[in-house]
Amino acid sequence: MKKAFIFDLDGVIVDTAKFHYLAWRNLAKGINFDFTEEQNEQFKGVSRVRSLELLLDMANYTATQEEKDIWLVQKNEEYLSYIKKMDQSEILPDVPRVLKHLLSKKQGVALGSASKNARPILERVALLDKFQAIVDGNDVTIAKPNPEVFIKGAQALQTQNVDCIVFEDSIAGVQAANTAGMISIGIGNAEVLHEADHVFANFTQISNEFLDHLIER
Ligand code: BG6
Ligand code: MG
Secondary structure, three states: OOOEEEEOOEOOOEOOHHHHHHHHHHHHHOOOOOOOHHHHHHHOOOOHHHHHHHHHHHHOOOOOHHHHHHHHHHHHHHHHHHHOOOOHHHEOOOHHHHHHHHHHOOOEEEEEOOOOOHHHHHHHOOOHHHOOEEEOOOOOOOOOOOOHHHHHHHHHOOOOHHHEEEEEOOHHHHHHHHHOOOEEEEEOOOOOOOOOOEEEOOHHHOOHHHHHHHHHO
8 A cells, every 4th residue: 555645844844943933033023023933823834925925914014025025035044044054953853763664664755845945954954865756835836725735746656635644734734735635644733733634742642553554544
C-alpha cells in the first residue's frame, strides 16, 4: 500500500513560525500596532502578500502600494537574517524519525508549503534530499486554504487525494487538506486546529504504529 505524506514546512518541520512572527511584529511596531501571538495564528500558512494585507487590516492602516512593496521586502529581509543562522537544531523533535520511518516503508513524501523560502530552508537543515516532491510558494497561484498546493503535491507523487495525509500547523492548511479530501493531521494546539482529523502536540506524540495504521487504512 502506498500513501503520500505531505508535510507543511514552517511550524511542522522547522521552528520558523517564531521567525515569521518576529519579523511581522517588528514591522507592525513601525505603524504603532501591537501584533500579538494570538493574532499571529491567522497568519500561519498564509502567503506573504496576504499576511501583510491582514496586518494592515488589523492595524486599520491604509497603505500605498509603494509602502506595501517596501514592507514586503523589509519583512523578508529580516526573516532571511534569522534563517541564515539556522542549522539542524531547528528541526522539530522526531521529524527525522517520522521521515525515516515513512521512507523505510516506501511511502511517498512531499513538501507542501506556502513559503517562497522553502528550498533554502530545507538545504540549511539538510533535509532537502528526504522529499520526493517539493511544492512551495513559487509553484502555487492560490494560497491555502485553497487546496492547490496539496493537490499539486499529490499529482507530483502520482497519488489520489484520498490516499494523501497532510501534516499542518495552520488553520488555513488544515482547511486546505480537508477541502482536497485528504486526511489532515494538525500539529499544535487541539483547540486551534479542531477542524483536523487528528491533532498531536508534536511529532513525539505520533508513533510508528500510528503511521503504519495510516499506511494500511
Ligand atoms: C507559510 C508560513 O509556511 O509561508 C507563513 O506559515 C508565511 O507564515 C508563508 O507567510 C510565506 O512564507 P515566505 O517565506 O514566502 O514569506
Ligand atoms: Mg505552517
